Amino acid sequence: MTETYSLAEATMKVIQDRRSIRAWTDEPVSEEHLALILEAGRQAPSGENAQPWRFVVVKDETTRRKLGALSGGGSSRRFTAEYVTHQMHERFASLEDEEKKKAAFEKLTSGQVSQFSANAPVSILVCGKKDVWDMPYDTSAAIENMLLMITALGLGACWLIAPCIDIRDEEKTKELLGIPEGFKAVSVISFGHFTKQPRQRPRLPLNQLVFAERWGEAYYKEQV
Amino acid sequence: MSKETIARDYANDLIFELEKAMWDERGKGGRFRLTTLGREFYRAKCRPRLQGRPDIEGIVATVLATLKENGITETLKVEQDGRLLKLRIGGCLHRPVEERMMARETKPFACVPANLVVLAIDEVLNRPAELAELKLEAGCCQALLVLFDERTT
Numbered sequence: 001m002t003e004t005y006s007l008a009e010a011t012m013k014v015i016q017d018r019r020s021i022r023a024w025t026d027e028p029v030s031e032e033h034l035a036l037i038l039e040a041g042r043q044a045p046s047g048e049n050a051q052p053w054r055f056v057v058v059k060d061e062t063t064r065r066k067l068g069a070l071s072g073g074g075s076s077r078r079f080t081a082e083y084v085t086h087q088m089h090e091r092f093a094s095l096e097d098e099e100k101k102k103a104a105f106e107k108l109t110s111g112q113v114s115q116f117s118a119n120a121p122v123s124i125l126v127c128g129k130k131d132v133w134d135m136p137y138d139t140s141a142a143i144e145n146m147l148l149m150i151t152a153l154g155l156g157a158c159w160l161i162a163p164c165i166d167i168r169d170e171e172k173t174k175e176l177l178g179i180p181e182g183f184k185a186v187s188v189i190s191f192g193h194f195t196k197q198p199r200q201r202p203r204l205p206l207n208q209l210v211f212a213e214r215w216g217e218a219y220y221k222e223q224v
Numbered sequence: 225m226s227k228e229t230i231a232r233d234y235a236n237d238l239i240f241e242l243e244k245a246m247w248d249e250r251g252k253g254g255r256f257r258l259t260t261l262g263r264e265f266y267r268a269k270c271r272p273r274l275q276g277r278p279d280i281e282g283i284v285a286t287v288l289a290t291l292k293e294n295g296i297t298e299t300l301k302v303e304q305d306g307r308l309l310k311l312r313i314g315g316c317l318h319r320p321v322e323e324r325m326m327a328r329e330t331k332p333f334a335c336v337p338a339n340l341v342v343l344a345i346d347e348v349l350n351r352p353a354e355l356a357e358l359k360l361e362a363g364c365c366q367a368l369l370v371l372f373d374e375r376t377t
Contacts, residue, residue, distance in 0.1 A: 073352060078256075080370050081356035084308060166256040168346075 014152045021156030022116040024192030029122045040149035044142035047134030053142045056125040068118025071162035074169040076111030114162035120190035127183040139186045156194030240321045255333035262336035266343045283344045309369040313337045332358045338367035
């Protein structure tokens with residue numbers, strides 16, 4: 001039976017259905033779908049309509065592997081630093097299952113958590129022109145647009161900052177993909193046909209997030 | 225490097241303001257944008273002295289000698305425990321920057337001497353390293369580095 005939604009309901013459903021998906025089948029993403037995803041990015045808002053985004057579509061297996069290795073290396077350094085300073089233990093303090101905790105630590109500190117680009121049928125490196133006022137915000141809007149279109153198409157994606165967040169890794173990513181000096185490598189979106197849909201991660205309730213007129217006074221007195 | 229100098233307070237004020245601006249803009253992730261801070265100095269002053277393939281101790285000794293000669297730090301002690309490297313940096317001319325960060329409730333997140341050691345280990349030994357923690361102690365700063373295995377590619 002076909003479900004029908006109002007435009008608002010359909011929009012909210014796509015937003016709520018989006019997950020960070022890191023495992024895909026080998027099925028390729030069609031060019032029609034890819035074009036829709038890129039068009040969604042192109043339609044994002046930008047300060048002064050600067051449209052600073054540029055997209056590099058990566059499908060080549062060798063490049064994907066290198067991108068996966070760069071991401072894994074960056075994450076491994078970052079999360080191992082968190083681990084040795086016990087920040088990671090604090091972050092996972094509520095997880096009581098010691099085996100699960102150990103597995104999570106291993107996944108994070110080894111960098112496996114971010115190596116998935118190597119297995120994604122398609123990755124898009126989102127780059128931003130530096131010589132505009134609002135590039136990080138503009139490109140983030142383009143990324144979210146693309147993530148939502150990927151979800152609407154029944155595909156799965158993960159937004160990945162690991163190959164770009166540390167200046168050392170960003171330089172290598174830029175070199176790998178030939179990004180010129182005037183552009184920043186912002187993020188990678190890896191996507192394809194997913195193998196399974198993970199559960200939604202918890203979200204803080206609105207009554208903890210929204211204030212009335214000034215910071216501090218809850219807008220909602222109870223959970224909405 | 226130019227022999228002309230600028231007032232130390234003036235330089236540290238500027239560094240503080242830039243670091244604080246980075247923190248205000250980028251938050252905790254700001255530290256990932258300062259991991260190469262000091263690279264020009266490294267290339268000009270440290271790299272030429274790192275001949276051959278010195279071990280960690282040799283690398284730290286070379287970085288320290290360079291820092292001392294240039295009046296940046298007085299001491300740099302190293303203690304290795306497996307993949308952890310503890311650096312104790314004494315008499316650093318940038319210490320007031322970190323103190324001002326602390327006074328503004330911002331944990332210090334960038335350290336040039338630690339970065340120089342990381343850059344040297346990476347380049348000389350082909351081993352990634354990461355600054356995990358920076359602590360201010362009486363008379364010195366303690367930087368905790370994590371060492372990773374040599375890259376295979």
